[in-house]
Amino acid sequence: MSSSPQEKKxxxxxxxxxxxxxxxxxxxxxxxxxxIEHKKLQIKQMATGILGGITFLFVWYVLSxxxxxxxxxxxxxxxxxxxxxxxxxxxxxxxxxxxxxLVGFCTxxxxxxxxxxxxxxxxxxxxxxxxxxxxxxxxxPVAWVPLSIIIFANMEYSIVFITFTGAFFVVTLNAxxxxxxxxxxxxxxxxxxxxxxRQIFRHILLPGALPSxxxxxxLGIGIAWQTVVAAEMIAGQYGLGYLAWESYSxxxxxxxxxxxxxxxVLGYLCSAILRAIANKYxxxxxxxxx
Amino acid sequence: MAKAKEGNVVAKHVSLxxxxxxxxxxxxxxxxxxxxxxxxxxIVGPSGCGKTTLLNMIAGFESPTEGEIWVDGVCIASxxxxxxxxxxxxxxxxxxxxxxxxxxxxxxCWGPMMQxxxxxxxxxxxxxxxLRVAGLETCENEYxxxxxxxxxxxxxxxxxLVNEPKILLLDEPFxxxxxxxxxxxxxYLLNLFDMTGKTIMFITHDLDEAIFLADRVFVMTTRPGRxxxxxxxxxxxxxNLKTKVTDRFIELRNQALGAVHEEARKAxxxxxxxxxx
Amino acid sequence: xxxxxxxKVEAEIDVCHSxxxxxxxxxxxxxTRIGGYTEYSAFQKFWxxxxxxxxxxxxxxxxxxxxxxxFLWHVVTVYQIPPFxxxxxxxxxxxxxxxFIPTMHCLKCVIFSMGRIYLGFMVAxxxxxxxxxxxxxxxxxxxxxxxxxxxxxxIPVISWIPLSVIMFPQTEHSIVFLVFLGAFYPIVxxxxxxxxxxxxxYIQGAxxxxxxPRHIFFDIILPGALPSxxxxxxVGMGLAWVMVVAAEMVAGGYGLxxxxxxxxxxxxYPRIILGMLIIGACGxxxxxxxxxxxxxxxxxxxxx
Numbered sequence: 099m100s101s102s103p104q105e106k107k108x109x110x111x112x113x114x115x116x117x118x119x120x121x122x123x124x125x126x127x128x129x130x131x132x133x134i135e136h137k138k139l140q141i142k143q144m145a146t147g148i149l150g151g152i153t154f155l156f157v158w159y160v161l162s163x164x165x166x167x168x169x170x171x172x173x174x175x176x177x178x179x180x181x182x183x184x185x186x187x188x189x190x191x192x193x194x195x196x197x198x199x200l201v202g203f204c205t206x207x208x209x210x211x212x213x214x215x216x217x218x219x220x221x222x223x224x225x226x227x228x229x230x231x232x233x234x235x236x237x238x239p240v241a242w243v244p245l246s247i248i249i250f251a252n253m254e255y256s257i258v259f260i261t262f263t264g265a266f267f268v269v270t271l272n273a274x275x276x277x278x279x280x281x282x283x284x285x286x287x288x289x290x291x292x293x294x295x296r297q298i299f300r301h302i303l304l305p306g307a308l309p310s311x312x313x314x315x316x317l318g319i320g321i322a323w324q325t326v327v328a329a330e331m332i333a334g335q336y337g338l339g340y341l342a343w344e345s346y347s348x349x350x351x352x353x354x355x356x357x358x359x360x361x362x363v364l365g366y367l368c369s370a371i372l373r374a375i376a377n378k379y380x381x382x383x384x385x386x387x388x
Numbered sequence: 389m390a391k392a393k394e395g396n397v398v399a400k401h402v403s404l405x406x407x408x409x410x411x412x413x414x415x416x417x418x419x420x421x422x423x424x425x426x427x428x429x430x431i432v433g434p435s436g437c438g439k440t441t442l443l444n445m446i447a448g449f450e451s452p453t454e455g456e457i458w459v460d461g462v463c464i465a466s467x468x469x470x471x472x473x474x475x476x477x478x479x480x481x482x483x484x485x486x487x488x489x490x491x492x493x494x495x496x497c498w499g500p501m502m503q504x505x506x507x508x509x510x511x512x513x514x515x516x517x518x519l520r521v522a523g524l525e526t527c528e529n530e531y532x533x534x535x536x537x538x539x540x541x542x543x544x545x546x547x548x549l550v551n552e553p554k555i556l557l558l559d560e561p562f563x564x565x566x567x568x569x570x571x572x573x574x575x576y577l578l579n580l581f582d583m584t585g586k587t588i589m590f591i592t593h594d595l596d597e598a599i600f601l602a603d604r605v606f607v608m609t610t611r612p613g614r615x616x617x618x619x620x621x622x623x624x625x626x627x628n629l630k631t632k633v634t635d636r637f638i639e640l641r642n643q644a645l646g647a648v649h650e651e652a653r654k655a656x657x658x659x660x661x662x663x664x665x
Numbered sequence: 666x667x668x669x670x671x672x673k674v675e676a677e678i679d680v681c682h683s684x685x686x687x688x689x690x691x692x693x694x695x696x697t698r699i700g701g702y703t704e705y706s707a708f709q710k711f712w713x714x715x716x717x718x719x720x721x722x723x724x725x726x727x728x729x730x731x732x733x734x735x736f737l738w739h740v741v742t743v744y745q746i747p748p749f750x751x752x753x754x755x756x757x758x759x760x761x762x763x764x765f766i767p768t769m770h771c772l773k774c775v776i777f778s779m780g781r782i783y784l785g786f787m788v789a790x791x792x793x794x795x796x797x798x799x800x801x802x803x804x805x806x807x808x809x810x811x812x813x814x815x816x817x818x819x820i821p822v823i824s825w826i827p828l829s830v831i832m833f834p835q836t837e838h839s840i841v842f843l844v845f846l847g848a849f850y851p852i853v854x855x856x857x858x859x860x861x862x863x864x865x866x867y868i869q870g871a872x873x874x875x876x877x878p879r880h881i882f883f884d885i886i887l888p889g890a891l892p893s894x895x896x897x898x899x900v901g902m903g904l905a906w907v908m909v910v911a912a913e914m915v916a917g918g919y920g921l922x923x924x925x926x927x928x929x930x931x932x933x934y935p936r937i938i939l940g941m942l943i944i945g946a947c948g949x950x951x952x953x954x955x956x957x958x959x960x961x962x963x964x965x966x967x968x969x
Contacts, residue, residue: 146805147812154813166832225726230734236945238907240823240914241922244929244937248751286449287485291499291551292475301502305489324821328911331826332926339824343915346827354827362820369819382488382531 170352178352179359192360194336195326198254199368202261203322210266210318211311214273219303224274231270239264239325243332257329257337264325265318272314276307312376316369323365338364394460395554395587397423397446402455402465403612404441415441417612418455423555423587423604425460430590430602431615432648434655438613439591440482443557446589448473459554475499475551480544482560486532492543493519493528499551515550522546522580538569542576549584558590562597574600575628582626595648599623599640600632607647610655617647753935758942761935766943770924775947778913778920781837782905782951785844789901793849794894797856801890802882807857814853822847822904823911836918840909847908848901855897859890892966895959899952906948921947 155172162169170178182188217224217231242263243256250256284306288298330339342357399421406413416438423429431439444450446457448464448471457465464471473479478499486495497515500506506514519525524542527535532543541561548556562570578601581588592598598605599621607617619640623631631637735755740746742754753761765771800807825846826839833839863886871885913922925940960966 143808146808150809150811150813151816153809168831168834169828221723222726225723226730226733229727229731233731233734233945236949237941238910238944238948240907240911241925241941241944243914244925245752245941247929248934248937249748251748281483281485283481283483283485284487286473286479287481288487288498288502289449289473290447290475290478291547292503294502297502301498302487305487308489320819324823327821328823328915331823332911332914342824342827346831351831354831358820358824358828361824362817365821366819382533 168351170355175352175355178350179356182353182356188341191336191338191341191357192364195330195338195361196364198257198261198330198337199319199322199326202258202326203265203319205258206262206265206318206322207269207315210269210314211273214270214311214314215277215299215303215307217270218274218277218307219299231267235267235271239321240328240332243329247333253333253335257326257334260329261322261326265322268321269311269314269318272310272317273307276310276314277303279310280306309376309380312372312380316372316376319368319372320365323361323368327361393425395423396425396460397421397555397587397589398458399442399446400456400458402442402445402452402457404438404445404450405453414612416445416452417614419608419613419615420455421606421615421618423589426585426587427604428581428588428590428602430592430598430605431608432592432595432598432605432644433608433613434610434648434652435593436655437608437610437651439608440559442608442613443479443559443589443591446555447477447479447557475503476554477557478548478551478553478555479557479559480541480548480561482563484532484537484540484544486540486544486547488532491529491531492524492535495532495543496547496550499547503551518546518550521583537565538573541565541573545577545580549580549586553586555587555589558588560591560593563593570597571629577601578625578627595641595644596632599637599644600627605644607644607651609651610658616651617644619644751934753938757935758938761933762939765936765939771943774919774921774924775943777918778909778922779947779951781840781920782844782902782909785841785908786848786902786905788841789845789848789852789905790898792845793852793897793901794856797853797894797897798860798882798886798890800853801857801860802886818850818854822850822908826912826915829912830916836916839916840912840918840920843908843912844905847904848898851900851904852894852897855893855900856890859893859897860886862893863889888963891963892959895955895962899955899959902951902955903948906944906951910944 158169159171159173162171213227217227239260242260246256246259246263247253250259280303284302285298288302293301326337327339327342330337331343334340338357338361342354342361345351345353345357399419402416402419403414404416406415419442421429431442433439441450445452445465446459451467451470452465453467455466456463459477463469464477486492487498490498493512493515496519497508497511500511500514501508516525516528519528522542524539524546527539527543532540535543545556545558545561562573565573574597590598590601595605599619603621605619605621606615607619608614609616621640623634623636623640739755741749742752796810800810822843825843829839829842829846830836833842867885867889868881871881876884909920910922910925913920914926917923921940921944925937925944928934928936928940
């Protein structure tokens with residue numbers, strides 16, 4: 099049954115060689131042309147995207163020269179950014195922001211995942227925690243800044259707390275949704291097969307909620323990045339948000355754009371890493387996704 | 389495997405009343421039946437007539453408001469007694485309940501491992517053996533999403549059988565399969581039944597399926613469900629495709645067809661949305 | 666034996682189903698034989714439903730949890746448990762609320778914030794929804810704009826604050842621009858998702874019935890994408906509130922965010938919490954308004 103690659107190629111050639119000329123012509127006409135067309139389409143798609151990017155830069159340039167004269171032009175931004183990226187002080191800001199985000203995010207996840215799972219598992223826990231949860235969730239993380247400053251005397255802790263607030267509610271909500279979205283017959287089947295509630299929690303609830311939890315984590319870290327920027331702008335020293343605001347005060351406008359872009363890149367990278375981990379370990383996930 | 393002599397189910401005047409938000413709904417009204425040990429019983433009825441509720445009561449997910457259910461001389465369900473679901477009365481659900489995050493082998497061994505009756509090595513051995521007997525050893529290490537729906541149903545039935553239950557409860561298991569796969573699965577289920585000799589309770593909306601598979605068929609009315617008619621199916625075992633065209637089969641079918649059709653028409657005219665999930 | 670049973674059962678069923686039997690022969694009615702089953706009148710059904718709904722254990726637990734939170738807050742602040750030493754007590758916040766909420770200052774703050782939000786949100790809807798629809802409709806346009814959109818999206822909107830202050834010298838314009846940006850991304854994304862996730866069966870059905878492209882757009886795509894559009898609007902409204910508060914805290918101008926930050930500077934701590942609560946309430950109200958419009962605009966959906 100098994101054949102070596104050379105044999106297989108030989109077989110194909112044998113088949114193609116013995117195809118009637120009309121059939122061969124049709125094969126070339128249809129299949130080969132289709133794959134070439136597909137490649138052409140992909141190239142067109144990429145070209146249109148690049149064209150869109152160029153248009154965006156052009157519009158930026160035009161705006162910076164005419165209506166909004168304070169806006170730095172793309173070229174000036176690029177040159178200044180390269181200069182600043184060489185400066186070690188820039189990396190200090192990156193380090194500070196990253197540290198705050200990661201600490202706040204990890205603390206938030208460590209608390210939020212168990213809480214969310216318990217909320218989805220037990221009706222009593224859910225009823226007791228939902229009102230407070232919804233109450234605190236409706237306050238945007240930015241509005242927590244003054245309160246967190248008066249609670250935590252240390253500036254670092256107050257900013258980490260804001261990041262925590264940002265990520266906590268999203269991760270809890272997604273964990274709860276994940277636990278609630280598990281098909282009820284899975285629980286019943288496990289019950290029938292003789293598992294006690296602890297085993298059901300560990301073997302059914304946890305794996306079943308895992309896809310939603312990962313989605314919540316990816317969202318949470320994105321929101322953590324946004325809130326860290328807000329907190330740093332309002333109340334911080336060091337950090338990329340502080341860098342952005344300070345550069346504005348020092349009338350170093352290209353650096354404002356650099357700070358924005360760095361935050362964007364870092365936020366995207368964190369989310370992408372989480373998503374990659376999710377895809378690797380949740381290979382069975384296709385059952386749930388639409 | 390030897391023929392088992394356990395799994396005798398007796399239901400006496402069982403009824404169930406739902407009370408969602410102050411509006412009483414009578415789901416099952418005064419059902420009484422008996423399943424002998426090692427027999428195959430089928431319940432046929434239109435959608436939403438309460439057959440799943442009856443099965444849930446035997447399995448232990450719900451408690452009857454009135455009446456009693458006895459299994460092997462022990463009362464397992466009544467308004468005061470409620471025996472929680474366990475591996476002696478395993479259910480195979482309508483929509484697949486295979487654990488998607490576990491491979492087929494892990495799914496099958498899950499029951500014995502959770503019960504703690506044997507070590508994990510023994511459980512895996514037993515699971516492998518029963519998969520081999522069932523003809524499913526090729527997909528041992530596949531995830532459920534990678535195997536066809538017919539194979540998924542087979543794995544589920546095997547997963548239920550591994551626990552050596554007294555009664556096997558099947559809740560419209562072949563509903564989602566196409567007709568060709570369904571006929572293959574019928575043969576498969578009959579082979580398993582002949583091999584293991586478990587008591588089986590099978591719920592379906594298809595009369596032909598019920599008569600082909602079972603020893604005894606009950607016709608259930610629309611909500612509130614009562615057992616309207618009983619047919620003793622005396623077709624010889626082992627049954628195969630040819631059984632479906634014998635005169636006796638057609639005769640049995642005609643007996644019940646009138647009743648089933650009338651109930652279906654009543655349910656249709658009521659125009660109620662399906663209560664079955 | 667079986668035949669007799671069947672006949673008896675069938676006779677009983679026939680009797681039950683006839684109306685005459687219900688009035689003349691009550692003892693044949695099987696409903697009285699089964700314990701726990703009673704027929705309720707319409708008023709009784711309504712009362713039982715609403716009473717169960719309002720006074721259910723679930724609701725009681727929820728109210729209890731709210732009381733617990735206020736109680737914990739009281740204990741922690743009155744007894745000065747660190748680190749909550751400077752947090753105001755519930756009593757102080759309540760007193761401040763009674764003083765502050767009826768004043769013109771509060772109303773002015775709320776109106777300023779609301780005005781900016783609704784202006785920015787309207788602009789985001791007016792630009793975003795057609796943009797999303799067009800992106801879903803025309804693939805070339807989507808290839809043209811989507812890469813730029815996706816590159817700009819990871820940049821947190823809050824980090825646009827300094828840039829927006831640079832671009833728009835007037836505070837009002839810069840805040841409205843930030844609100845616009847905050848609401849813009851979710852609206853466009855959800856609209857695009859709504860258009861793209863429409864079942865192709867609908868469009869194929871319309872084509873086979875002989876409709877022209879404009880019919881397909883207005884009668885199939887637009888209503889079909891409406892649920893997603895409203896989801897996007899709800900999310901966008903939430904983000905718009907976040908942006909308004911952040912922008913006001915950083916860049917000033919009257920408004921709820923500015924008031925909250927100002928209270929911190931002026932060491933009027935109870936007002937901070939009051940400000941947070943008002944912001945939360947207004948945000949929730951705005952989302953409710955959008956949900957209301959959503960249910961009105963989509964009568965074919967039972968829940969939103």
